[in-house]
Amino acid sequence: MKSSGVFTTFLKLGLGSFGGPIAHLGYFRDEFVARRRWLDEAEFAQLLAICQALPGPASSQLGFAVGLLRGGWVGGLLAFLGFTLPSALLMFGLALLAPQLDGPLAASLVHGLKLVAVVVVAHGLWGMARSLLPDGPRALLAVLAGGAMLALGAVWLQLALIGAGAVLGLVLCRHVPPLPGAGLRVAYGRGAGWVMLALFLAGLAAALALSGGGATLAALAAAFYEAGALVFGGGHVVLPLLEQSTVASGWLAYDDFLAGYGAAQVVPGPMFSLSAYLGALVPTGQPPALGATVALLALFLPGLLVVAAVLPLWGSLARLRGAPAAIAGINAVVVGLLAAALVGTVAPAGLRGPADVAIALGALAVLLWKRVNLPWVVAAIVATTLVVQASAASL
Numbered sequence: 185m186k187s188s189g190v191f192t193t194f195l196k197l198g199l200g201s202f203g204g205p206i207a208h209l210g211y212f213r214d215e216f217v218a219r220r221r222w223l224d225e226a227e228f229a230q231l232l233a234i235c236q237a238l239p240g241p242a243s244s245q246l247g248f249a250v251g252l253l254r255g256g257w258v259g260g261l262l263a264f265l266g267f268t269l270p271s272a273l274l275m276f277g278l279a280l281l282a283p284q285l286d287g288p289l290a291a292s293l294v295h296g297l298k299l300v301a302v303v304v305v306a307h308g309l310w311g312m313a314r315s316l317l318p319d320g321p322r323a324l325l326a327v328l329a330g331g332a333m334l335a336l337g338a339v340w341l342q343l344a345l346i347g348a349g350a351v352l353g354l355v356l357c358r359h360v361p362p363l364p365g366a367g368l369r370v371a372y373g374r375g376a377g378w379v380m381l382a383l384f385l386a387g388l389a390a391a392l393a394l395s396g397g398g399a400t401l402a403a404l405a406a407a408f409y410e411a412g413a414l415v416f417g418g419g420h421v422v423l424p425l426l427e428q429s430t431v432a433s434g435w436l437a438y439d440d441f442l443a444g445y446g447a448a449q450v451v452p453g454p455m456f457s458l459s460a461y462l463g464a465l466v467p468t469g470q471p472p473a474l475g476a477t478v479a480l481l482a483l484f485l486p487g488l489l490v491v492a493a494v495l496p497l498w499g500s501l502a503r504l505r506g507a508p509a510a511i512a513g514i515n516a517v518v519v520g521l522l523a524a525a526l527v528g529t530v531a532p533a534g535l536r537g538p539a540d541v542a543i544a545l546g547a548l549a550v551l552l553w554k555r556v557n558l559p560w561v562v563a564a565i566v567a568t569t570l571v572v573q574a575s576a577a578s579l
Contacts, residue, residue, distance in 0.1 A: 190251050190259045193220070194266030197247070198453045201267075202559050205455065208243035212250070222254055230368060234498055237363060237511050239416050240487020244268065244454045248488050249495060256371040264488065268480075271453030272460040276476045278447055279464035282440065289570070294439060296569035297446030298534035300562050303547045304449050305423060305526045310552065312519050321356035322516035325349055329520030333424075334528050342425060343392075345517050346414055353513015360512045362503075370495045380493035384486055388413045399435045399468050401478055407433070408459055408482035415487070416511075416518045422455070422483075424525035426462065435466045438533055450562050459483040539572050 193215065201211045209232065216222045223231070235245040244267065251263025317323045329345045387409055394406035407429035415422045423445060430436045444461040451457065463479025464472035494501060501507060535541055547565050550556050 190255050191262040191266045194247060194251070194263045195269070196266075198267040198270040200452055201243075202452045205241065205243045208454070209246065212243070212246060216250055222250065227253075227368065230498075233363065234494060235491060238487070238490050238494060239413055240490060241415065241422075241454055241456045241484070244456060244484065245487050245491040249491055252370055252492065252495065253368065260488075260492070264484070268454055268457060268484070271448075271451045271457035272476070272480055274451045275444070275448060275457045275459075275461040276464055276473070278444070279461045279472060279476065282443070282465065292570050292573035293566065294443045295534075295536075295573065296566035297443040298439070299540060299544055299547075299569055300446035300449055300565050301423075301442045302526070302531055302534040302544050303551065303561070303565060304446070305522065305530050306544070306548055307551045309519070309522050309526055312515075312522065316512075316515040316519050319359075322512060325352060325356065325513060325516035326520035326523065329517040330524040330527075331520075333521055333524035337528070342428065342521060343410075343414060345521065346416065346514055349513040349515075349517030350510040351513070353509045353511070353516070354506045355509075357509040357512035357516075360508045363508050363511075368495055368498065372496065374496050377493045377496040380489050381497075384413070384489040384493060387486060387489070395429075396433070399433075399466050401468050401470055401475070404463060404466055404468055404475060405478050405482040408463070408479045409486055412456075412483040413486035413490075416514050421518045421522055422458075423530070424521050426458070427525065427529060430462055430466060436462065438529070440465060442530065442533055446562070450559055456480075456483050539576075540569075543568050543572070 197208075197211055197215065201208050213228055217225060217228050231246055231249050232242075235242040235249065238245065244264065247263045247267045248260050252260035255262065313326070317326055329349065332345060333341060391406040391409040391413070394402055395410055397403050408426070411422055411425035411429055414425060427438075427441060431438045431441050441462070444458055444465075447461070448455050448458040457480070459479040459482075460476040464476040466475055466479070468475050535544060543565060547561050550564075551561055
């Protein structure tokens with residue numbers, strides 16, 4: 185096991201990996217397969233399949249897994265720290281600056297970031313629907329889940345719908361192909377894997393028991409751990425989960441939440457670093473740095489625990505008869521949950537008139553058909569919004 189060089193390699197990726205989770209996977213393949221040869225193509229494909237099948241942020245989990253394979257537990261932690269630290273510090277800095285931003289210019293900037301959230305969520309939803317809803321049964325599951333969320337909107341409903349997706353997937357998605365099940369060599373055995381899985385489940389049980397109520401550090405940790413444990417399908421799906429935890433609970437204003445989500449699209453590294461921004465703003469009565477740290481670790485921890493648990497167990501788990509169907513059902517439901525978030529909250533908060541609709545549709549068209557890098561699109565949205573708002577104010 186060689187942990188030397190892991191931190192600096194992942195720090196470089198954390199400073200330069202723009203474009204979101206899918207782009208991160210491309211950066212990782214170039215770095216670890218083509219350039220450094222830490223993995224071969226088969227091993228990278230196996231890790232990718234594992235991380236995409238599990239709850240949590242796939243790119244961060246894949247990086248953590250590469251660190252585990254390269255340098256054991258120390259390598260895994262160094263990989264996580266290097267990849268996450270730059271974006272976490274940037275988002276924490278934004279949270280410290282947020283109360284100082286006032287006036288028409290700041291309001292226009294915040295509105296531009298809300299439009300960014302509309303475009304990014306719509307783009308993510310389009311991509312997820314194309315890949316995760318390839319047939320009628322899965323499309324039906326997505327529509328039912330989205331409709332239920334829009335009609336009822338209860339905090340507990342998301343967990344119930346995800347569970348229902350797993351059960352219904354066993355019936356409706358029996359035709360999906362099996363999961364790849366080759367083994368990977370890690371520095372620990374199945375016993376440690378089962379311990380990690382038990383810790384993941386114990387953390388989820390504690391989070392469900394402690395969630396709700398006032399804005400305390402314990403409630404903050406519980407809310408973010410629960411969100412991190414239930415994020416199937418990519419970083420964008422964390423939006424409705426964190427919105428329920430921080431906005432619906434009354435901890436944060438929705439404008440502040442969406443502004444942070446929009447800003448998270450600009451910084452390099454994992455989208456989950458939004459948690460540092462949110463944790464710093466939630467009024468727990470503790471220093472912002474402590475809130476940011478608790479939220480950040482709580483959101484990432486379940487995904488890291490579950491990938492560490494599954495690596496030595498994957499060969500057996502992948503062969504379980506209903507595993508592919510259950511995962512397909514869960515993924516279909518999370519597409520519906522993201523659609524409900526877009527229709528029910530994100531779009532109404534960001535689209536205030538015809539000019540906003542035109543900006544959002546134009547930016548979405550550029551992302552879908554021109555394949556321009558996301559940071560450039562974000563900059564264009566914010567700049568256009570500032571110009572439009574200034575022109576309207578001068579009339």
